[in-house]
Amino acid sequence: MGVVESLTDAELAGQLPHADKAAVKEIYIRYKESLLNYARKMLGDDDLAADTVSDVFANLLTNQQQLKINTSLESYLYRSVKNSVLNQFDKEQHRQRYVNSIKEFYSRGTHATDELIIERELKHRIENAVAAFPPKMREIFDLSRKEHLSRKEIAQVTRVTEGTVNTQLNRALKILRSKLTSILF
Known part of the structure; x- marks a missing residue:
């Protein structure tokens, strides 16, 4: 070889x-x-x-x-x-x-291979994007998406206002959308 x-x-x-x-x-x-x-x-x-x-x-x-x-x-x-x-x-x-x-x-x-490749790439891009979030945004995002807490519960846990939680989640989702648009379309 x-x-x-x-x-x-x-x-x-x-x-x-x-x-x-x-x-x-x-x-x-x-x-x-x-x-x-x-x-x-x-x-x-x-x-x-x-x-x-x-x-x-x-x-x-x-x-x-x-x-x-x-x-x-x-x-x-x-x-x-x-x-x-x-x-x-x-x-x-x-x-x-x-x-x-x-x-x-x-x-x-017969599309399984194509879907698996796209799925792996999406997962990798999401993980990288979330890892690059500022610490507070990442904490709020993880509590929302991984712990499935409501926005009110997240505000209590993180000791910020619900408005801040909303703003941070909206910013996080906007970042993710922009990072994933290229692979999806």
């Missing part, structure tokens, strides 16, 4: 800005088949799926020095395939066909 093969996904992603073609090759070896299957399920066409995945890897190779992967490598690749498929449908004006194929795709229950 070579050096590149022993690297984690995060380490491989870290090699991309250094124009490491061996890293791109290893990423291709690891993800080509699963990305092809993912694209096939959405497109229903082997040739289009192969073209889509090839385009994603060509883009990865071409733009690797400018890439900023803020998620897991796996999530980035799946999202790239998904975005490429969406762009194809937009260009070809087959949005309805896509909607129907996605409904069928999800009704068969």
Whole structure:
């Protein structure tokens, strides 16, 4: 086993800005088949799926020095395939066909992998955002969401007014919304 093969996904992603073609090759070896299957399920066409995945890897190779992967490598690749498929449908004006194929795709229950990746990423982003809250805001948020206390009970426990509790919760939710918008949409 070579050096590149022993690297984690995060380490491989870290090699991309250094124009490491061996890293791109290893990423291709690891993800080509699963990305092809993912694209096939959405497109229903082997040739289009192969073209889509090839385009994603060509883009990865071409733009690797400018890439900023803020998620897991796996999530980035799946999202790239998904975005490429969406762009194809937009260009070809087959949005309805896509909607129907996605409904069928999800009704068969084969969406579990995609949902698990998104769920893990959402959980990670929420935890990071909450951890970055100021201490009082984090305390109030945790009492509301983890302890399920009412705003009045939170005010009593933290010895602040209900208005302060409302303000802190509204600010916390606004921060979370802004942090999560990019992954959800």
